[in-house]
Amino acid sequence: MTRKHWIYAFIGIAVLLAIFAWAFAPRPVEVETGTAQLGRFEAGVEEDGKTRLRDNYVVSAPLAGLLTRITLKEGDRVEAGANVAMIRPAYAPLQDERTLREQQARLAMTRAQVDRVNARVEAAQVALRRARNDLARSETLAGQGFVAASRLESERLAALAAQKELDAAIAERAIAGHEVEQARAALMAVRNPTSVSERGLAVRAPVAGRVLRVVQASEAVVPFGTPLLELGDLSTLEVVAELLTADALQAQPGSPVVITRWGGAPLAGRVRRVEPAAFTKISALGVEEQRVRVLIDIASPPDAWRALGVGYRVNVRIVTLARDRVLTIPVSAVFPIPQGNQQGRGMAVYVVDGDRARLTPVELGARNDAQAWVRSGLAEGARVIIYPDAQVADGVRVKVRSTAPAR
Template sequence: MKQKLGLLAALIIFLAILGWAFYPKPFDVDIAEIHVGNFERTIEESGKTRLKDRYVVSAPVAGRLARLTVREGDVVRAGQVLALLWPAPPPLLDERRLQEQSEQVAAAEASVARANASLQKSELVLSQAEADLRRNESLAARGFISPIQIENTRLTVQQKQREREVSAQERNAARHQLAQLRIALQRSSGREPLAKQAVAVTAPSGGQVVKLRQQSEAVLAAGANLLDIGDPSAIEVIVELLTEDAAQIKPGALGTLSNWGGPATLQAHVRLVEPSAFTKVSALGVEEQRVNVVLDIRSPPEAWRALGDNYKVDVTIPVQSATKVTMVAVACLFPSGSRSALFVLDHGRVRTEEVELLARNGREAWIKTSLAAGTKVIAYPPAGLKEGDRVNVINTQ
């Protein structure tokens, strides 16, 4: 009998241990409370500063730029000479091409000599014609030559004068061509004297040199950028927002600037939402449509004097707000069909409560529910948690 009772007791203990082992354990959970407060939904994005009025000074003509004497941070006045442009040196030629140009100069010198000889010949012929005219006029005065012969002699003199003028023009043309070829030869051989006149590049407006794009001496094309001028005290903020976020922002909307390096959070307002968007590839390789939003800083200048051009700032722009509304942490919500739901803590177990999600930001959600403020709900519901499960609270948010 005692042996049977012992076996029965052992069986009961075994079954108890087996039941305890397979009995569902409570889930370890964090809890949060539903509360009433002020809700605000914001758009947050990193932006950068830029000068409101930036003047990019460029080379008006192609040429050789002398080394700039201005430095970044220098204050300049309108009309101040910033750079000098000299004529660019000619391209180098090989020995064969130089020899060809030398021969062309020699041929031009021969053409000048030939033109000089032709001019001298024309002058001699003209002198002879003028002597014949004087002699015939003397004979005509005594009646030895008819008036027609005198007229023919005069026409001959006029013809020789025109021929002399043509010879003189041909000599001048030959001289100019020779001079042109000699200049080309000097440029090609590097013996050309430096130009006496340079083109001065002046400042279009007063301000401060904020960036040097070309400082050292160099040969530049027309339109090459040299430096940027602007007023560091006139700064705006530009931020690239997703188009679906930018559509909720209107000019005049208030914003804040943080994490810019200074101790204070700066106040700003939206001045412009640009009308045209652009495509940008995100860090994950996804194409996004973004648009530039421009903000003006409203805080006193002494509060952000350390800000410069192209500095990084974090921009926060509120787009929705409400006071004294029911809120809960976003981490407490989970989808339930087409709506959202919460796990409510009820005497160590959970029950599901559907709510209407009105709005949300990165931390809290504005909800419509019959649950009272102070109701405890599950935060970060673990996978597998369902209606009626037991829970063990390990942390309260």
């Protein structure tokens, strides 16, 4: 081969070596980054909740009778003391000719009994007058010595017995008069039942509020204590959430709450009470959980949640920790320090230093589902790698593909 051919061969080999070196040379790992910045950090407990009324009133029948149809509908507003239902007497007898004749006969019988008692009263009055006359005559003769003392005592007892007989007859006449009135009322009810049933008892609302549910809307004969309708004041709406016992320990009375996912703008709330007794609930996976009810007051103005009703499903986030002007980073950038690393144990992040990734231990104050509060180990403005994959390591070249927006 000539010298020229050797030169061409050497150049070709050099080009091939350069191509192989470029092809197999390590390339920088593409990463996404976030920025460490000062801001507000909040940590809390998030759970589903449900709205309910603090006070719910069930209006029931105060006595047994015929309930007229309730015209109120769900959502109607009523004032305290307003008539919400009417209960009238219910009459069992059938309105037929036999019943009418029986009541007429009963009235005639009671009137005849009154006449008989009146005659007895008159006879008792005559007997009392005779006994008193005999007693007066015996007393006069006894004063002259013509009547024995025993005879005088017998006349006095006879007068007393006649007085008692008259008293009994007068009492019987009063009883007979009441029976006549009772028979007359029963006859009136059979002849014209509608006129009698117009009188009834008005059932009144105990409080001002809205009708939540009409239990018995149709006219019917109801027994004592039958629920008729439910009333409530929507201004006393509250939220109840069932938290795990471990989370409920962080939800102290007075803790601020953010209420979302109800169909409107987020609402402000505040924990009013954490019930002292827990209960067992089976989760969707069949696991037994100990939960506690947490009662939350809605602190936003009523106009902001006017459309919210009773039994609505909402989401609550109870703020258990809040700090202003602290250093925060995306929580996806934080990971445990790998075992065997000389940095020790704890949490760390990868910081972008030029075109290299540097493993940096950090001390965390707290974290939530989006952010991590960094106490020490980072400076404001540092770029950290989020979701680092297995290729990222300390000192590896990286190329920033995109930067996550700050939250």
